[in-house]
Amino acid sequence: MTIFQSSTWVKLLGLLPGELNPNEAGWLALPQHHMPLMSNRRAQMIMNRVRLFASLFAVLTPLWMFVDLLALPNPLAWQLSLLRLGATGCFVFILYYRMEVTLFNAWRGMAMLFAIPTLFYVISYLLLARYHLSGVSAAVGTGYAFLPFVLLAGLAIFPLTLLESAAFAAPILIAHVIAGYFQFPVVDWPSFWGAFWLQGLIAGVAALAGVCQLAFMIALVQQAVRDPLTGAFSRRSGEEVLELQFILAGRSGSPFSVAFIDIDHFKAVNDQYGHQQGDVLLKQFAQTLTQGLRKGDVLVRWGGEEFLLLLPNIDCQQAMHALQRLRRNGFGLRPDRTPLTASIGVADMLEEGCNDWRRLVEIADQRMYVAKQQGRNRVIATAGNEPPVSQPVLA
Numbered sequence: 001m002t003i004f005q006s007s008t009w010v011k012l013l014g015l016l017p018g019e020l021n022p023n024e025a026g027w028l029a030l031p032q033h034h035m036p037l038m039s040n041r042r043a044q045m046i047m048n049r050v051r052l053f054a055s056l057f058a059v060l061t062p063l064w065m066f067v068d069l070l071a072l073p074n075p076l077a078w079q080l081s082l083l084r085l086g087a088t089g090c091f092v093f094i095l096y097y098r099m100e101v102t103l104f105n106a107w108r109g110m111a112m113l114f115a116i117p118t119l120f121y122v123i124s125y126l127l128l129a130r131y132h133l134s135g136v137s138a139a140v141g142t143g144y145a146f147l148p149f150v151l152l153a154g155l156a157i158f159p160l161t162l163l164e165s166a167a168f169a170a171p172i173l174i175a176h177v178i179a180g181y182f183q184f185p186v187v188d189w190p191s192f193w194g195a196f197w198l199q200g201l202i203a204g205v206a207a208l209a210g211v212c213q214l215a216f217m218i219a220l221v222q223q224a225v226r227d228p229l230t231g232a233f234s235r236r237s238g239e240e241v242l243e244l245q246f247i248l249a250g251r252s253g254s255p256f257s258v259a260f261i262d263i264d265h266f267k268a269v270n271d272q273y274g275h276q277q278g279d280v281l282l283k284q285f286a287q288t289l290t291q292g293l294r295k296g297d298v299l300v301r302w303g304g305e306e307f308l309l310l311l312p313n314i315d316c317q318q319a320m321h322a323l324q325r326l327r328r329n330g331f332g333l334r335p336d337r338t339p340l341t342a343s344i345g346v347a348d349m350l351e352e353g354c355n356d357w358r359r360l361v362e363i364a365d366q367r368m369y370v371a372k373q374q375g376r377n378r379v380i381a382t383a384g385n386e387p388p389v390s391q392p393v394l395a
């Protein structure tokens, strides 16, 4: 049993938005299984907030220079002012540096953003430690010691997993220890460890805030991307995922198959048993199909009783095997207890030499029609002028 299946974890999940199911709870701890659409939107959000933070620091950092010049002795005031100008330049650089929206680049942006004030803190701490300040100067000097607290609190504005929060908080906590280490003989150790403990607490609260943001973001993305009846991806978000996966497969040169699935004789269910019963059947069909999918496979409700299955990293032949497995599990039962069946057309991006996902879907759709013409309840995966490869009727 993993930690994500434990009863404590499930109880904790009860405090989170209902859109998160236990399988997705691990998304709050680690980023590696997030669906691409979710990662993309999160990356965009993190990059925007990095710019927001950088613009705030780009304004506030030089402003404090005047206080330093008025309150601190020279050359300390000038050294700190130069340090501030350097840091401001770095923040402005982050503000205008454009990067492709990927999660990796979002992490890079955050790393740069937090590295600047962390270094600033260590250097300023070492400069200030050379002076015995008193009165207003001492008060201004003490203000520098609060920077790690501000940075740790700042982590709270990012929708991060627990692992990411820990990774970004660690260098700030380490910087505090390094600053203390360099001043070993003169540091007041009880105050030092008291401050460290407080920083740890703030890091914990910020991590919680980040995870809550992430949970609500996942809930909103789920609501926005899912078809409310079946829980499959809606057509609009499905097109977005399709485009993204198509580009990724094109870049890596790996196969990418799509299966166009149309339920057989669905109109008859509506006509004989009513639209509501038809809805129940659609829901059951999507749920059964989803249960049999591998991680990374995506089911899209393309329209009415038509679904599109996106199968990254597998070619037509492997897709046929996957579909065979799904058909063996069955798609549920019709109201008269006979098995529900579907006609399926499959196409692989590499095999078809497609450079447009729309064309790939069109080919799979045409093959689905061939399956219908050949008597339904089968999978067709080769071009029309070749002998059709169809699987035997299972129902």
Ligand SMILES: Nc1nc2c(ncn2[C@@H]2O[C@H](COP(=O)(O)OP(=O)(O)OP(=O)(O)O)[C@@H](O)[C@H]2O)c(=O)[nH]1
Pocket (backbone or CB within 6 Å): 229, 262, 263, 264, 265, 266, 267, 268, 270, 274, 275, 276, 277, 278, 279, 282, 303, 304, 305, 372, 376
């Ligand atoms: N209950 C319900 N029915 C829907 C929904 N969307 C589309 N439909 C119905 O799905 C039926 C599709 O019928 P057809 O396209 O004629 O196809 P079919 O009866 O499945 O026959 P074949 O595809 O040829 O096997 C129509 O009656 C639509 O009204 C929905 O959300 N709920």
